[in-house]
Amino acid sequence: MKYLYSLFILLSIAAVFLAPLDKHELNEISFTFAMGVDYAEDGYELSLQLINPAAIAGKTPVPISPYVVYKATGKTIDTALERISVNLSRFVHLKQVEVIILSEKLAREGKTKDVAEYVMHSAQVPIDANMVIIKDVDASELLKVYSPIEGFSAFEISNILDKLGRDIPRTATEIKVDEIKEGKDIALPFISLAGDLKSGQTKGNLETTSPAHVAYGGLALFKEDQLATFLDYRDAAYLSMLQGVESGFSVVADCPKGENAVFTFRVLGNKAREGKVEIYEDKYIYHFDLKLKGDISQFECEVNLDNPEEIKLLEKQLKKTIQKNVDHLLTIAQEHELDPLGLGLIMREESPEHWKKVKSDWPSELKNADIQLSTKITVQNIGKYKAGDG
Numbered sequence: 001m002k003y004l005y006s007l008f009i010l011l012s013i014a015a016v017f018l019a020p021l022d023k024h025e026l027n028e029i030s031f032t033f034a035m036g037v038d039y040a041e042d043g044y045e046l047s048l049q050l051i052n053p054a055a056i057a058g059k060t061p062v063p064i065s066p067y068v069v070y071k072a073t074g075k076t077i078d079t080a081l082e083r084i085s086v087n088l089s090r091f092v093h094l095k096q097v098e099v100i101i102l103s104e105k106l107a108r109e110g111k112t113k114d115v116a117e118y119v120m121h122s123a124q125v126p127i128d129a130n131m132v133i134i135k136d137v138d139a140s141e142l143l144k145v146y147s148p149i150e151g152f153s154a155f156e157i158s159n160i161l162d163k164l165g166r167d168i169p170r171t172a173t174e175i176k177v178d179e180i181k182e183g184k185d186i187a188l189p190f191i192s193l194a195g196d197l198k199s200g201q202t203k204g205n206l207e208t209t210s211p212a213h214v215a216y217g218g219l220a221l222f223k224e225d226q227l228a229t230f231l232d233y234r235d236a237a238y239l240s241m242l243q244g245v246e247s248g249f250s251v252v253a254d255c256p257k258g259e260n261a262v263f264t265f266r267v268l269g270n271k272a273r274e275g276k277v278e279i280y281e282d283k284y285i286y287h288f289d290l291k292l293k294g295d296i297s298q299f300e301c302e303v304n305l306d307n308p309e310e311i312k313l314l315e316k317q318l319k320k321t322i323q324k325n326v327d328h329l330l331t332i333a334q335e336h337e338l339d340p341l342g343l344g345l346i347m348r349e350e351s352p353e354h355w356k357k358v359k360s361d362w363p364s365e366l367k368n369a370d371i372q373l374s375t376k377i378t379v380q381n382i383g384k385y386k387a388g389d390g
Contacts, residue, residue: 265314
């Protein structure tokens with residue numbers, strides 16, 4: 001709670017020194033870090049997670065929630081925001097919004113780009129606010145969940161997204177850039193709620209050892225304006241690998257000598273380079289070069305790690321596993337006729353004349369595509385494992 005009190009003081013100072021044109025006094029302003037946007041039949045349902053100053057303003061905090069959630073429906077986001085404002089005694093300050101949560105229903109109805117356009121043109125909402133899809137739960141309901149670690153679900157979600165790196169589009173500007181690219185479909189991160197929603201919305205969620213909490217789910221894949229399907233975090237990791245995300249994922253491979261066991265390679269560095277696309281009549285071969293370095297962690301194989309030749313067996317097995325998983329990722333894209341990898345974009349750049357012939361049928365043309373990897377793996381650390389030790 002002391003952290004929330006300090007945060008409130010910092011925000012108050014920022015409001016004074018960083019927003020000199022705002023004529024409202026500090027005791028007339030409500031700060032918010034998170035905005036939720038749900039689908040409504042007549043427009044949008046907007047929800048705001050507002051700091052409750054009464055809970056954190058004194059040295060002895062009042063035993064009430066550190067934030068409150070207000071919501072309203074409007075034909076546009078601004079009209080919904082106005083309806084929230086008339087129910088508050090304070091002016092709503094949106095310049096501190098860190099995350100905008102979009103419901104699955106809203107995304108499936110094709111309104112994600114509309115929200116992104118609103119953010120890009122709004123003078124109130126930061127253009128670099130993170131945008132994320134929530135699966136199975138309304139955005140307004142997620143904002144009511146007590147975050148056991150960060151205090152605010154807004155901070156929890158922002159920290160989860162920061163761990164992903166900047167290679168996955170998640171701001172309004174990045175969505176717009178992907179939208180105007182020919183040959184690449186939009187992919188946004190999605191989150192889910194692990195645990196019971198009702199329990200998570202009570203203060204008891206802060207007192208249990210098994211709380212409900214926000215979890216990274218993977219990527220939400222879009223076909224034109226509409227959410228088409230979800231890619232779980234393991235498959236999403238391989239998409240990120242091809243896009244050059246440096247670390248944060250592991251590769252689990254079978255042991256190379258036929259034993260019924262596995263080992264884990266923790267990726268600590270990744271340099272990915274798109275190769276050229278080769279076109280053979282109606283067949284497209286895409287080449288990606290990967291340079292991965294990392295450590296062997298969990299290890300259950302009958303392999304002598306003191307022998308460089310046997311380490312090469314592990315590297316060979318890792319290459320096979322990565323290729324297998326990338327093939328699986330491509331199969332998902334082909335089945336849904338989606339191109340989150342940007343293979344059409346590569347073709348447009350490498351072979352513009354052929355792209356002109358097939359772009360009207362893209363990404364259905366993906367059924368004729370294959371991905372071939374040239375992977376170099378460097379094992380940096382094998383720990384204290386010996387042959388056969390787990």
